[in-house]
Amino acid sequence: MNKIKIGLPSKGRLKDESIKLFSSKGLNIRNTNSRNYFFNFEEDPNYDGIFLHAREIIERINDGTLDTGISGLDLLMELPDEYQNNIKILKKLNFGFADLVVAVTNDWLDVQNIADLEEVSFEFKEKYNRRMRVATKYPKLTENFLLSRGVTEFKIVGSLGATESYPFTGSAELITDITSTGSTLKENNLRIISDGKILKSSACLFVSKKFKGKELEIFK
C-alpha cells in the first residue's frame, strides 16, 4: 500500500497547533531533530510527513506531490481558481483564525464603509489624475472584492511585508491585510472599514482531489 504523503507547516503557531491536532487523534510526530524536515507518526507507519512553508503545502497538494496537508484558507483562495479544482477542503480547523480586511488610515474619518471608498476613489482620480493604490499581499482577493463592491478606480501595489506602513510612506493610499486581532493595524494608526471584510480565514486540512484513501476520515 502506498503511504499517505502529508505536509505540515514548518514554523510558528500553525506548526504547534497542527502537531497538537494530530496528537489529539492519537498520531504523535516522530522526527530525528528540529532541523530535519521529514517526520513519521509513532503509532502509524502509513504516513510519510514533511514540514514545509504553508504556501508550499498548497502548491505540493496541487501538483500531486502531497496527498494532504494543513495550511491557511487565505493562501488557497488567493491562488488561481484551478487550484480549487485540484484541492478539496476536508475540514476547516479550529485554529489559525484571521480575516483579510480593507484598512485605511485613522484620519480618513470621511471613509467609513466601502461606499465611501468608492466615492473617494473617483474623487481621487479626478483630482490627482491617477488611481488610488492599494498595497496588499493578496492581489487577487483584493481586486475581486473591490470590483464586486463598485470600487473600480484603484491600482494594486504588491507587498511582501510591513504592508501597514504603506499609507505612511507614500507607497499606497490604503491597504488590505490579514489580521487575527487587529492589534497590529491599530498600532500602526490604521482602521478596518465597516463591511471591509474580504475573507474569514482559518487553518484547513486540505486533501488532493485525486486522493481516494479513507484514512483521513478521522478528521471529518
Next chain:
Amino acid sequence: MTKALVNKKNKENISKKILNIFKKKGFNFIDLDIVIDTDLLTQRSGEAFKKYALNFKDQSGKEISLRPDLTIATAIQYIQRKKRGTEKLSYFGSAFRLNKKGDLKVFDQIGCEVINSKSSPEYLVLSTILPVFKKLKKQQIILNDIGLFKNLVNSLNLPQRWKLRLIRHYSRKEYFDDLLNRLDTNYDLDNEKIKIDYNRLEDLKKMDGNKIIGGRTVTEIIERFEKKIKDPRDNFNGSRSVKIIKDFLKIKIPLKKSAGAIKKFIEINDLKIKNLNQFLLKLNNLSKKLGTKQDTIFDAKFGRETQYYTGLAFSICKQNKELARGGEYNNLIKTLGGKQTPAFGAAINLNQII
C-alpha cells in the same frame, strides 16, 4: 481550398468593399497598433478592464495588452497624431477579448469614427454603415441615448452621492441592480459611526490643512466629511426613485413614437430633465432621416454595458445577431490623456457577416 482559407478570402474581399464605401464618404484609413499600454487602459476604466483584456509584461516589466477594442485604439492614435480639426477615420482589424471563462475571443471589425466634429455626426455614421447591409432583409436598428438616462438620474430627488453612484455604475448591470436594491431599502450610512467621527473632526481641524494623510490632504478629508454629513441621509424616498429608474429602463418602443412616450413618462413622474427638448429633437430628427421603411426601436436599456458611451448608441441586428454597433463617446479621448473631444463611431462585426 480549405474552409478557413475561403473564409479569409471572403473577409478580405468584403473588407475592401466596405472600406471603399467608407472612403467615398470621406473617411481616411488608419493602421492601428495591435498592442496598447495597459496603464492607459486601466487609467480609463480601472482594474476591471484587466478581466477581459489579454495582458503581458515586456522585458522591462511594463504591462501591455492586445487591443480589446478598436475604438480605444483609434482614440489613442488620434491623441498621438495631435490633429486639431475634425477627423473622419476608418480602420480594419481584430480586437482581442477574454470571455468570463478566460477564453480568448477574436473579433474582426471594420469601423469608422468621426472625431471632433462641430455638427451632430450620428446620422453621418449611420448612413455610412447602413449601405453595407442594404441587401439584407429584416435588419433592425436598436437605439438609445445614455445621456438621457444620466439626466433622468440627476433629476431625481436623491442625495448627490447616490446620483453619482447610479451614473458611475450604470454600465455594470449586476452591481447596478444591487445598488437599486440598496437604494430601495435606504441602506447607506452608519449614523453611530458618524457621531464618533464628529469628535475626531475637531482634532483634524487643528492640523495643517496641507498635510498629506494617506495620499489626501487634511482639508480634502474635512471637506468631504462635512459634505457627506450635510447630504440628506434618511429624508429621501429611495423607493420612488428606484421605481422611476426601473420603469424608465423598460421603455422599448418604435423610434418614431419614442419622443412622445418619453415626454409622457417624464410628465407622469413630474420630473424636470435638463436638456430634455434637445434629446427629444435628436430622436425625432433621426427618425425622420432614417425614414419609415427602416425598422428602428428605441430601447432605454441598450448600450449601457459599453462603458465609454456618453450619448446616442445604436446596434444593427438581424435575428438576434449583432452586425454592427456604435455610439457617442465624448469623454474617452480625455480619459486616455487627450483633451475633451466629442466623438462618434461604429464598427461592423465581420465575423457575423461572413
